Amino acid sequence: MADPIPSADPGAAYRAHQDAIDAAVERVVQSGRYVLGPEVESFEEVFASYIGVSEAAGVGSGTDALQIALRASGVGAGDEVVVPAFGSVATIAAVELAGAIPVLADIDDTFCIHPHSVANVLTSRTRAVVAVHLYGHPADMDALLDITKRQGIALVEDAAQAHGARYKGKRVGALGDAAAFSFYPTKNLGALGDAGAVLCDDEHFGERVKRIRQYGWSTRQISATKGLNSRLDAIQAAVLRVRLPYLDDENRRRRQIAAMYNEGLGETGLILPRASADAEHVYHQYTVRFPKRDRLRSCLADAGVGAAVLYPSPVHRQPAYADVRTPSNGLPESEKAASEILCLPVYPYLSDASVDRIISTLCSCLR
Numbered sequence: 001m002a003d004p005i006p007s008a009d010p011g012a013a014y015r016a017h018q019d020a021i022d023a024a025v026e027r028v029v030q031s032g033r034y035v036l037g038p039e040v041e042s043f044e045e046v047f048a049s050y051i052g053v054s055e056a057a058g059v060g061s062g063t064d065a066l067q068i069a070l071r072a073s074g075v076g077a078g079d080e081v082v083v084p085a086f087g088s089v090a091t092i093a094a095v096e097l098a099g100a101i102p103v104l105a106d107i108d109d110t111f112c113i114h115p116h117s118v119a120n121v122l123t124s125r126t127r128a129v130v131a132v133h134l135y136g137h138p139a140d141m142d143a144l145l146d147i148t149k150r151q152g153i154a155l156v157e158d159a160a161q162a163h164g165a166r167y168k169g170k171r172v173g174a175l176g177d178a179a180a181f182s183f184y185p186t187k188n189l190g191a192l193g194d195a196g197a198v199l200c201d202d203e204h205f206g207e208r209v210k211r212i213r214q215y216g217w218s219t220r221q222i223s224a225t226k227g228l229n230s231r232l233d234a235i236q237a238a239v240l241r242v243r244l245p246y247l248d249d250e251n252r253r254r255r256q257i258a259a260m261y262n263e264g265l266g267e268t269g270l271i272l273p274r275a276s277a278d279a280e281h282v283y284h285q286y287t288v289r290f291p292k293r294d295r296l297r298s299c300l301a302d303a304g305v306g307a308a309v310l311y312p313s314p315v316h317r318q319p320a321y322a323d324v325r326t327p328s329n330g331l332p333e334s335e336k337a338a339s340e341i342l343c344l345p346v347y348p349y350l351s352d353a354s355v356d357r358i359i360s361t362l363c364s365c366l367r
Contacts, residue, residue, distance in 0.1 A: 005345055005354050007306035010185035012349035013250075014192070017242055021192075024238035034234050036214075043237035046244060048199060051173040055206030057198045058232025059213050062160040062182020065196035066094035068230065069178040070128060072198070072208040073154040075100050079127035084113040085314045085326065086334035087132050091158055092315055092324075094180075100127065102324055104316055106331045109274055111135055111287065111341075115143035120327050122147075128154040133162035133172050135310075135343075136188065136254075136284035137275060141167050141175045148177075156180065160196075163189040164251045166280035173199045178209075183240055188254070188284055189247050195236040250348035254283040257346050257355055261286055264359035268366050271340075285310060286346040293342050299365035305358050308343040 014021060028039055040058045048056035059065050075081060077099040083091050085104040095102040103126070105117035111134045118129055129148055131139040139157075148155040157172055159165075160182035165172045173179035183195035198209045208225075211218060216227030258281070262272055271289035275281040285308075290296050293309070300307050314334040315321045344358060 002304060002357065004304040005306055005350075005358060007308040007343065007345055008186045009347050009349065010190055012347060013190060013243065016349060017246070020242045021239055024242050025235055028234045028238050031234070035231050037234050039234040039241070040232045040237040043232075043241045043244075044197070046241060047197060050244060050247075051171050051179075051199055053174045053199050053201040055200045055203060055209075057206060057209045057213060058237055059196045059198060060230040060232065061194040062180060062184060062196040063090045063094045063097070064213075064228075064230035065180035065182065065198045066091065066130070066156065066158055067097040068209055068212050068228075069156050069180045069198045069200075070095065070098040070100065070130075070154075071212055072205055073128055073156060073177060075127045075154070078125065080123060080125045082113075082118050082121055082126060082129045083315075084130075084132050084134070084334070085316055085331045086111065086337050087134050087311060088160075089315060089318065089321075090160075091130055091132055092321060095130070101125075102315075102321075104324055104326045104331060104334075106327060106333045107134075107337065108140070108333070110137045110139075110276060110279075111337060112137060112139035113144070114333070115140055115147060117327055118144065119147055120329075121325070122151060126151065126153055128156055130156050130158050131176060132158040132160075133165060135273070135287050136162050136165055136282040137273070138162065138165050138167035138172050138175075138279045140276075142278075145176070154178070160184075160187065161284035162282060163187060164247050165282040168278050174201065178205060183236065188251060188282055189240060189243055191236040191239050193233075193236060195232055195240065197232070251282045253348035254346055255281065257348075257350060258283045258286050260352070260355045261344065261346075261359065264356075265362060268363060270362075270366070283346050285343040287341050287343050289337070289340040290342060291340060293340050296362075296365055297342055300361060303361045303365075305361050306345060309341065310343050311341075312338060314338050
């Protein structure tokens with residue numbers, strides 16, 4: 001059998017830039033500054049510029065980034081935050097870590113939160129909406145901004161899977177009131193461990209974020225507000241600064257792979273991912289839909305092709321969140337997606353030969 005093709009290969013990005021990454025790590029080790037400091041400040045500056053905002057604050061993880069963004073937006077105990085029912089449970093965990101109550105909305109056919117469903121679950125206690133740009137496709141930001149501005153509530157982007165994606169020409173992360181990014185190793189822009197950042201285009205909001213990430217300190221060891229400990233390590237910032245200049249090229253490669261899949265799988269009966277006319281997809285995942293998904297995944301695995309199910313259950317079907325509030329008409333699109341989706345390998349260092357093999361294997365499995 002040919003060598004297995006994994007569903008993800010974060011080590012490939014390290015190997016592609018190994019000399020530069022090793023040199024950056026060595027520079028940090030020799031500096032003696034391992035938490036925050038000049039390396040983090042340099043990464044914050046270049047990443048904010050890349051996204052197109054004025055402020056960035058490095059934090060310990062993407063979950064922390066979303067929690068802190070919500071807290072800096074004024075979200076607290078008893079407030080409701082609307083989130084999509086389909087996606088990573090980390091989004092819901094961040095809402096609860098901020099002390100708020102998650103309320104679920106359904107998704108549209110791009111797997112992003114549906115504005116109509118959001119409108120149907122708003123109450124007088126709603127303080128924010130989280131727009132998750134799932135799989136690398138931007139949410140319908142114009143419709144969501146129309147809702148949140150009329151209601152006077154915050155719109156926070158969860159851009160953990162969408163580094164470099166654009167909506168109507170602007171990069172995600174520069175569209176809402178604030179944005180949370182994850183740099184988990186498998187992300188389009190990945191570190192060598194957990195890392196995250198909060199971005200915004202408001203100096204005062206950025207200052208609140210930086211206070212919250214470090215015990216609420218206004219000056220060292222003096223807490224102006226309640227905070228937590230979520231600081232970006234200097235080594236991770238240095239690694240991310242090495243990788244950032246290659247992000248656009250790597251995203252282009254992801255789109256090339258997606259185009260190969262679109263051409264090779266167009267007549268198979270699979271439902272292929274849709275990209276809206278307003279969006280520039282960055283394909284953190286290439287997600288197909290098929291009613292007999294589990295059988296298809298098993299067939300691929302037998303042939304040495306890895307495929308992931310992200311995500312196998314909507315939030316309200318998980319034991320920890322069985323009591324979360326949902327729309328009166330249910331969450332049919334989230335439930336259907338969870339039963340059908342399959343994510344094919346799409347990382348940028350995947351060869352054309354491997355993509356051809358995946359397409360050929362899929363076609364054989366579907367006969």
